[in-house]
Amino acid sequence: MLAKVTSGYVLGMDAFPIEVEIDVSGGIPAFSVVGLPDASIRESRDRIRSAIKNSGFHFPDSKITVNLSPADIKKEGGGFDLPIALGILCATGALEQRQLEGGVFCGELSLDGKVNPFRGALPIACELKGRGGAFYLPEANAPEAANIKGTAVFGVRSLKETVEHLKGIRPLEPLEEQALHLPSPDPDRADLIDVKGQEHVKRGLEVAASGGHNILLIGPPGSGKSMLSKRLPGILPDLSYEEALESTKIYSVAGRMRNKGLLNTRPVRMPHHTISYAAMAGGGSNPLPGEISLAHNGVLFLDEFPEFRRDVLETLRQPLENGHVTVSRMQRSVKYPSRFILIAAMNPCPCGYFTDPHKSCRCTPNQIQKYLTKISGPLLDRIDIHLEVPRLEYDKLAAKRAGEPSSAVKERVLACRARQSARFAEKDRGPRINSAMSHRDIEKYCVLDRDAGEILKTAILELGISARAYDKILKISRTVADMEGSEKILAHHVSEAIGYRCLDRNLWG
Numbered sequence: 019m020l021a022k023v024t025s026g027y028v029l030g031m032d033a034f035p036i037e038v039e040i041d042v043s044g045g046i047p048a049f050s051v052v053g054l055p056d057a058s059i060r061e062s063r064d065r066i067r068s069a070i071k072n073s074g075f076h077f078p079d080s081k082i083t084v085n086l087s088p089a090d091i092k093k094e095g096g097g098f099d100l101p102i103a104l105g106i107l108c109a110t111g112a113l114e115q116r117q118l119e120g121g122v123f124c125g126e127l128s129l130d131g132k133v134n135p136f137r138g139a140l141p142i143a144c145e146l147k148g149r150g151g152a153f154y155l156p157e158a159n160a161p162e163a164a165n166i167k168g169t170a171v172f173g174v175r176s177l178k179e180t181v182e183h184l185k186g187i188r189p190l191e192p193l194e195e196q197a198l199h200l201p202s203p204d205p206d207r208a209d210l211i212d213v214k215g216q217e218h219v220k221r222g223l224e225v226a227a228s229g230g231h232n233i234l235l236i237g238p239p240g241s242g243k244s245m246l247s248k249r250l251p252g253i254l255p256d257l258s259y260e261e262a263l264e265s266t267k268i269y270s271v272a273g274r275m276r277n278k279g280l281l282n283t284r285p286v287r288m289p290h291h292t293i294s295y296a297a298m299a300g301g302g303s304n305p306l307p308g309e310i311s312l313a314h315n316g317v318l319f320l321d322e323f324p325e326f327r328r329d330v331l332e333t334l335r336q337p338l339e340n341g342h343v344t345v346s347r348m349q350r351s352v353k354y355p356s357r358f359i360l361i362a363a364m365n366p367c368p369c370g371y372f373t374d375p376h377k378s379c380r381c382t383p384n385q386i387q388k389y390l391t392k393i394s395g396p397l398l399d400r401i402d403i404h405l406e407v408p409r410l411e412y413d414k415l416a417a418k419r420a421g422e423p424s425s426a427v428k429e430r431v432l433a434c435r436a437r438q439s440a441r442f443a444e445k446d447r448g449p450r451i452n453s454a455m456s457h458r459d460i461e462k463y464c465v466l467d468r469d470a471g472e473i474l475k476t477a478i479l480e481l482g483i484s485a486r487a488y489d490k491i492l493k494i495s496r497t498v499a500d501m502e503g504s505e506k507i508l509a510h511h512v513s514e515a516i517g518y519r520c521l522d523r524n525l526w527g
Contacts, residue, residue, distance in 0.1 A: 019043075021108035021115060023101040025121050026139030027147065028271055028303065029092055030352030033145035036099060037087040040105030043080040051102075051383055051491045053086030056094040063095070064487045065127050065494070066103045073131035073178040078110050092350075096126030096278035096305050097136035100154070102186075103127060105176055117184040120151040125159075131177040140263075140270035143169050154180060154191070161279050162270055163194040165263065208249045211423040219246055222405045222425050222518060227253045227496030228434040229452035231474070231490075232338060232360040232400070234323070236520070237407030238374040243363035244321055246407070249288050250361055251317050252424040253431050261315045264355060268314055272307045285316030285358075291325040297453045299333040302352060305345040310337050323364040324392040334360065338400040341454070357449060360401065364393075374409055402453065402494055405520040421446045430501065452497045457489070464492040469509035477516050491515045 023038045033288060037161070043178045049063045070077045084102055086093055103125040104361040109114045144164035148151055152170040153163055157290060160173030170192040173276075174180045182188040210220060217234065219242075226233040227250060235243040252336040257265070262280040269275055269285075291300065300308035309318065310333065321325060337343045337356035344353045366372040367386045372379040381389070435451065442450035455463065466474065472489065477483060483491070494515035499507045 019109045019111075021105040021118070023105045023108070023118050025050070025098055025101040025124055026122055026142035027091065027097070028141045029350065031141060031251045031267060031271060031354060032142040033138065034088075034091065035145070036091075036093070036098070038101045038104065038105055039085040040074070040108065040109050041083045041085075041108040042078050043083075043242060047079045047081065049085070050085075051084040051237060053084075053089045054092045055086060055098075056092065058094050058096060059086075059098055062096060062099050062102065062127075065129060065171050066099055066106070069099070069127040069128040069177055070103055070106065071296050072129060075107055075112055075178075075181070076110065078106070080469070086471065092304070095136060096134070097124045097138070098205065099127035100125035100133055100177065100180065103226045104180065107181065107321075111182060116220060121154055121184075122146060123154045124152060124474075125154075125156045133157070133174050133180070134177055137273040139163045140165070140267050142527060143439045144263075144267070144360070159275075160193050160205055162266065162275055165266070165280050165351055172523065177287065177469075182358065184409040203381040207252055207424075208245075209252060209424045210249050210427060212423060213242060213246060213249065213419050216242055216246060216407060217421075219405055219407055220421065220427075222403055223250050224253065224431065225494065225497055225501070226250065226359060226361070226403055227427075227431045228501055229402075229493065230359060230449065231402035231440070231453045231494060231497065233362070234339065234401045234521075235361070235363045235404065235405055235407050236366055236373075236397075236410055238372075241407045241409050247319050247321070247361045247363055249286055249424060250319075250359070251449060253428045254317070255283055255361075255428075255432055255435055257282065257284055257315065265315045268307050268311050268354065273437050274312070274314065285313050286319065287316070288314040288319045288321070290381065291320075291322045293326070295327070295329050298330045300352075304350075305347060305352050307354050308345075308525050310344070310356045310358075312332070313358040314355050316358055320360070320362045321350045323362040324389055328392065328394075330346050331393065337399060338397075341449075352519060357454075360402070366390075373406065376409065380392060398521055399484055399490075402490045404521045405518060406520050434497070434500045436504070442493075452493050453499070455493055455496070460489060460492050464496050464507060466492075466495075466507050466512065467509070470495070470507055470512040475510050481519075483519075487519065494518055 019042055020038045025036045025038050027034050027036045052062055067077055070293045124391055126136050128134055133156045135156045139155055139159035140162045143166040147166050147168045154172045154174055157173035157175050162170050162172045172190050172192055237243055263287055266280045285310045298308050300306055337361050341357035342353050343356045367381045368389050369380045370378040437454055439450045460520055495507045495511045498511040
């Protein structure tokens with residue numbers, strides 16, 4: 019007898035419906051799975067057999083053939099266990115075909131029949147939106163899928179519970195839509211008020227947060243680079259529903275869901291400098307998101323920037339330019355959204371004291387040059403703001419905290435973001451922030467007055483600024499002007515923007 023069950027599969031960020039066909043016929047007992055399954059799906063045969071028996075159902079001593087359609091998509095993972103088991107029960111008469119119609123089933127089975135969570139529940143729920151029907155998935159995955167309107171989500175704990183629901187013996191109630199819970203204030207959260215001195219760096223962080231600009235901090239050990247970097251997330255706007263949904267989909271695909279609903283805070287990723295290329299960009303036979311994508315809509319903090327492998331750093335080029343990363347394999351290529359604020363920190367030389375006025379640098383000129391060239395020019399060009407972080411003098415270290423709290427800075431950032439959203443309101447897609455402006459946007463919105471134009475012209479002629487760095491300066495100038503509520507970009511806006519490009523000014527001689 020033939021039975022059909024609908025399931026789902028995620029490839030990259032896209033979900034596809036999978037038709038699971040099960041045929042139970044006479045002949046020598048066998049259990050085969052076709053339709054381009056990988057080893058993890060072929061191994062499911064033993065799990066399914068034990069789960070059916072231990073749930074109190076009869077497993078047929080017959081020839082069982084399972085087809086996963088379409089056959090041109092390579093499939094992996096244990097998410098097909100539940101639909102295959104239900105199909106076998108339907109083909110042997112324990113269920114009726116009509117009881118399976120209109121439902122989508124996903125979940126991995128344990129030997130005792132328990133339904134375990136799987137990766138990618140949220141993208142599948144998004145694919146089902148508006149189609150009607152019901153989505154049956156493990157209880158642990160159900161809250162994330164319940165965030166999608168228009169889909170009836172049922173969280174099941176076991177194969178037996180699923181069968182009893184389908185037969186109407188013990189009906190389950192669908193989960194209600196989960197609300198996006200905003201984070202409650204954390205009194206222990208890193209706050210800018212804890213940072214003494216470094217007013218120009220705090221200003222740079224505010225500019226970066228206001229316009230979504232990337233930033234590089236350069237200074238000797240102990241100058242406060244890491245401390246300042248960890249306070250950037252606290253002045254960023256809260257996640258919108260659309261941003262939370264996007265970021266949660268990435269974490270769902272990666273199998274890194276830690277809470278029961280949508281992410282409610284911006285992701286902050288801090289990989290160690292020993293990270294591999296695949297872990298940063300994403301990888302695997304079915305490529306999973308890497309740190310670059312996990313930081314989407316959030317912050318990627320790279321401490322000891324030059325210590326990262328060269329190939330790992332070069333993976334940042336595409337996402338910094340286009341807002342996504344493409345991972346290619348022999349059989350497929352997937353694209354993950356990767357728009358984040360990069361904040362990197364580095365020393366000016368291997369020993370760290372080249373620019374320190376009180377400690378002598380022990381590095382040779384050749385060592386310093388070699389250290390700095392670990393970061394390629396094209397990558398530095400893609401980082402909007404370069405800031406020197408000097409060592410604090412004693413009087414500032416000994417002074418009491420007198421700076422602004424992050425909450426006050428965040429209010430100004432929100433006001434600046436609101437001006438940008440109003441300006442780019444006609445844009446259909448993409449973030450509405452200054453750092454994401456296209457060349458046409460720059461021509462339209464970054465109009466300089468005469469004095470500002472002369473300052474920028476002088477900077478280009480004297481510093482040899484590249485075309486990309488020229489665009490970066492204009493974008494930063496637009497942000498600085500927005501922070502003052504000025505529609506025009508004036509001379510002091512451009513001067514401040516040029517001051518944020520210390521590496522263009524050949525700071526190290």
